[in-house]
Amino acid sequence: MTGRSLAEKVWDEPVIHRQDGEPDLLYVDLHLVHEVTSPQAFEGLRLAGRAVRRPDLTLATADHNIPTVLGRPIADQVAARQIDALTRNCAEFGIRLYPMGDARQGIVHVIGPQLGLSQPGMVIVCGDSHTSTHGALGAIAFGIGTSDVEHVLATQTIPRARPKTMAVTIDGAAPADVSAKDIILGIIARIGTGGGTGHIIEYRGHAIRSLSMEGRMTVCNMSIEAGARAGMIAPDDTTFAYLEGRPYAPSGADRERAIDHWRGLATDPDAAFDREVRIDGAQLRPYVTWGTNPAQAVAIDGRVPDPDAFDGPAAQESARRALTYMDLRAGTAMRDIAVDSVFLGSCTNGRIEDLRAAASVLRGRRVRAGLRALAVPGSMAVKAQAEAEGLDRVFTDAGFEWRSAGCSMCLGMNDDVAAPGERVASTSNRNFEGRQGPGARTHLVSPAVAAATAIAGHLASPADLS
Amino acid sequence: MRAVSRVTGRALPLDRANVDTDQIIPSDWLKRIERTGYGAGLFSAWCLDPSFVMNDPRFDGASVLVTGANFGCGSSREHAAWALEDRGFRAIIAPSFADIFRSNCLAVGLVLAELPDADVGRILAAVRAEPATPVTVDVEHRVVEVPALDYRGPFLIDESTRARLLAGHDEIDLSLAHDSEIAAYEARRPHWLPRVASTGPASGSSPRSRPAAS
Ligand code: SF4
Numbered sequence: 001m002t003g004r005s006l007a008e009k010v011w012d013e014p015v016i017h018r019q020d021g022e023p024d025l026l027y028v029d030l031h032l033v034h035e036v037t038s039p040q041a042f043e044g045l046r047l048a049g050r051a052v053r054r055p056d057l058t059l060a061t062a063d064h065n066i067p068t069v070l071g072r073p074i075a076d077q078v079a080a081r082q083i084d085a086l087t088r089n090c091a092e093f094g095i096r097l098y099p100m101g102d103a104r105q106g107i108v109h110v111i112g113p114q115l116g117l118s119q120p121g122m123v124i125v126c127g128d129s130h131t132s133t134h135g136a137l138g139a140i141a142f143g144i145g146t147s148d149v150e151h152v153l154a155t156q157t158i159p160r161a162r163p164k165t166m167a168v169t170i171d172g173a174a175p176a177d178v179s180a181k182d183i184i185l186g187i188i189a190r191i192g193t194g195g196g197t198g199h200i201i202e203y204r205g206h207a208i209r210s211l212s213m214e215g216r217m218t219v220c221n222m223s224i225e226a227g228a229r230a231g232m233i234a235p236d237d238t239t240f241a242y243l244e245g246r247p248y249a250p251s252g253a254d255r256e257r258a259i260d261h262w263r264g265l266a267t268d269p270d271a272a273f274d275r276e277v278r279i280d281g282a283q284l285r286p287y288v289t290w291g292t293n294p295a296q297a298v299a300i301d302g303r304v305p306d307p308d309a310f311d312g313p314a315a316q317e318s319a320r321r322a323l324t325y326m327d328l329r330a331g332t333a334m335r336d337i338a339v340d341s342v343f344l345g346s347c348t349n350g351r352i353e354d355l356r357a358a359a360s361v362l363r364g365r366r367v368r369a370g371l372r373a374l375a376v377p378g379s380m381a382v383k384a385q386a387e388a389e390g391l392d393r394v395f396t397d398a399g400f401e402w403r404s405a406g407c408s409m410c411l412g413m414n415d416d417v418a419a420p421g422e423r424v425a426s427t428s429n430r431n432f433e434g435r436q437g438p439g440a441r442t443h444l445v446s447p448a449v450a451a452a453t454a455i456a457g458h459l460a461s462p463a464d465l466s
Numbered sequence: 467m468r469a470v471s472r473v474t475g476r477a478l479p480l481d482r483a484n485v486d487t488d489q490i491i492p493s494d495w496l497k498r499i500e501r502t503g504y505g506a507g508l509f510s511a512w513c514l515d516p517s518f519v520m521n522d523p524r525f526d527g528a529s530v531l532v533t534g535a536n537f538g539c540g541s542s543r544e545h546a547a548w549a550l551e552d553r554g555f556r557a558i559i560a561p562s563f564a565d566i567f568r569s570n571c572l573a574v575g576l577v578l579a580e581l582p583d584a585d586v587g588r589i590l591a592a593v594r595a596e597p598a599t600p601v602t603v604d605v606e607h608r609v610v611e612v613p614a615l616d617y618r619g620p621f622l623i624d625e626s627t628r629a630r631l632l633a634g635h636d637e638i639d640l641s642l643a644h645d646s647e648i649a650a651y652e653a654r655r656p657h658w659l660p661r662v663a664s665t666g667p668a669s670g671s672s673p674r675s676r677p678a679a680s
Contacts, residue, residue, distance in 0.1 A: 014651065016644055016647045016648055016651055017644045017647055021624075021625045021626055022626045023626055025641060025644055027648065027651050027652075027655075029655075029659055029660075030660065036496050036497075036543075037542065037543065037544070039499035040499065040500070040501040040544075043499075043501065044501075048638070050638070053648075054652075055662075056661040056662050057661065057662065058662065059662045064496075065497060076497065078497040078498060079497040081497075081499060082497050082498070082499050085499045096662045096663065116660070117660050117662070119659070119660065122659065127542060128541075128542055129540065129541050129542040129566055142566075143542035143566050144542060144566070144569070145542055145543070145544035145547070145566060145569060145570035145573060146544040146545075146570075147544060147570065147573030147574070147637070148569065148570075148573065150638070151637055151638050151641065154638050154641075154642070155638060155641040155642055155648065156648065156652075157641050157644070157648060159637065159640070159641060160569075161624070161626075163565075193484050193536060193539055194484070194535060194536035194539065194562060194564070197536070197562065197564065197565060198565060224540075224566075227536065227539060227564055227565065229565050248660040248662075249660075250658040254657075254658040255658075257656075257658065258656070258658050261656070293484050293486070293539075314483045314534060314535065315483075317482075317483075318482070318483055318484060321482070411488075411493050412493065413493050413494075413496065413497065430486075430488070430540060430541075432486045432488040432489065432540060433488070433489060433511065434488060434489075434492055434511045435488055435493075438492070438511055
């Protein structure tokens with residue numbers, strides 16, 4: 001008998017019903033809810049006279065729409081109505097909500113792990129594609145649409161066909177200046193935006209195992225940018241140490257029993273994957289995107305590629321469109337691209353280690369004159385931690401704006417919008433056309449590159465600063 | 467969801483790969499709490515360009531969208547499916563679709579027909595040359611038909627998706643039919659799994675949730 005992979009072990013456990021030719025009916029251990037993708041789901045429950053089956057397995061927070069300046073009212077009445085709807089819906093259906101201003105509020109994918117709610121072996125869903133983040137702890141975590149949000153609220157289950165499995169192995173160690181963000185940008189550049197479609201990716205290998213928990217979250221976060229249904233990493237001592245003492249993590253004898261169970265979730269040595277990709281860690285570099293999807297990336301030492309060099313007319317056309325939108329010319333050195341603003345934050349890179357990495361570059365330096373720089377912690381707890389470490393001073397002394405938690409300029413649903421034509425170096429996860437504001441141009445980068453870029457005024461790595 | 471067995475109509479040729487849901491419906495539209503009215507937001511940023519195909523009146527009233535690989539990638543916003551539906555689209559033909567978009571379309575009753583690259587290319591060319599070309603997506607028989615091209619090609623669709631489209635079930639009812647299995651699973655879940663501390667009912671209102679089963 002052949003062994004099973006991590007994904008298969010975690011998937012098979014909560015199957016409520018399995019029938020040939022039908023999707024599996026999976027039990028959901030944790031359902032995270034935010035303001036944008038839930039109002040129509042609650043309205044659906046009301047219309048059908050249905051209740052929320054497990055409010056105790058459901059947690060809501062406001063993150064996408066809200067201002068990141070505390071006390072600033074929501075100027076947009078449509079957005080304000082959405083925040084009100086979340087508050088009313090949570091009260092009516094008995095769901096715990098961390099609203100704007102609450103010490104536990106934050107981006108939904110930052111607070112789940114932080115509270116210890118996201119644990120190995122769980123099934124976690126949220127009406128948000130970056131739910132894949134929680135896979136860093138060895139959970140199966142995936143994004144769902146609003147009809148599915150309603151379905152989970154009503155039944156605590158979700159019907160899904162079991163995905164195929166894919167192993168992405170990074171052999172050997174990555175160079176010291178290569179961060180978790182660079183690892184995942186390198187992976188996506190290699191396999192493409194549709195490279196993981198239909199699959200759960202398990203990230204493996206030395207370079208992955210050596211990452212901190214937060215680095216693993218950055219990697220799993222962007223699984224969806226490779227089209228994957230989910231991304232995950234086998235739980236190990238790093239995972240167990242991370243969970244220890246967190247409010248919702250098991251403690252005492254429960255912790256021992258949980259760890260026994262979690263250790264068994266590793267992929268068996270004789271397990272087979274539907275697809276395997278191996279990448280040499282030593283070849284990885286800090287990456288920067290030049291185009292309008294996350295796979296359109298090159299090493300920061302590289303140049304804007306020539307569209308004609310791509311394989312096939314579709315890729316060539318898409319590169320041509322991207323260069324037009326980004327207002328870039330083939331052959332330009334990435335380091336010669338000047339930016340107007342820098343955004344440090346998001347569920348990809350808004351955690352304490354990301355802020356520390358950026359602050360270590362910024363300490364004693366000043367942001368390039370005329371450049372706008374925003375530091376937005378991923379949660380209020382991250383913000384408090386950073387302030388306790390004095391990082392807020394490092395940011396403000398350098399000329400960054402220091403904000404409260406939220407999605408902010410990752411998608412520009414609040415006031416933090418980039419203007420048409422504005423060029424942003426951003427630690428977020430999507431460089432789609434208009435993502436940070438209509439006509440805005442996004443270059444995805446790591447926190448260290450974002451900080452160096454803010455100082456230099458053009459795309460730069462910390463080593464470039466004198 | 468609405469049952470659908472066959473879609474026939476004019477087609478909109480959108481010859482781009484990796485069209486993400488931020489393009490299908492920009493985030494500005496995501497602040498609304500309604501379930502309808504997203505049609506005006508469909509590809510609204512691209513519509514600012516007068517040469518964008520959707521601005522060509524010859525394609526007005528199209529019910530089939532023909533497009534490139536990995537359509538619907540990116541965000542999980544079901545608003546993308548709602549916008550397409552609201553604008554009158556009932557089926558999409560492409561070489562491949564993104565996973566979350568696929569389940570959102572099923573929830574809405576929007577048919578996704580996956581055809582080989584070359585076939586999609588032929589249909590795109592035919593529709594561009596003659597916008598009135600009728601295209602049929604037949605869920606019952608799993609085929610796409612373009613009589614003007616003498617084309618009849620089977621498309622990939624899994625059996626459960628096909629059955630759900632044809633029947634138009636309420637998915638929640640289907641799952642609730644397994645209520646006793648759900649309760650049995652709840653009873654045997656490890657007790658150390660996390661449970662969110664409750665807020666209790668807001669003053670003056672009673673929560674509509676029922677007490678936890680385990
Ligand atoms: S930070 Fe960006 S990617 Fe993450 S949940 Fe918020 S909007 Fe989505």
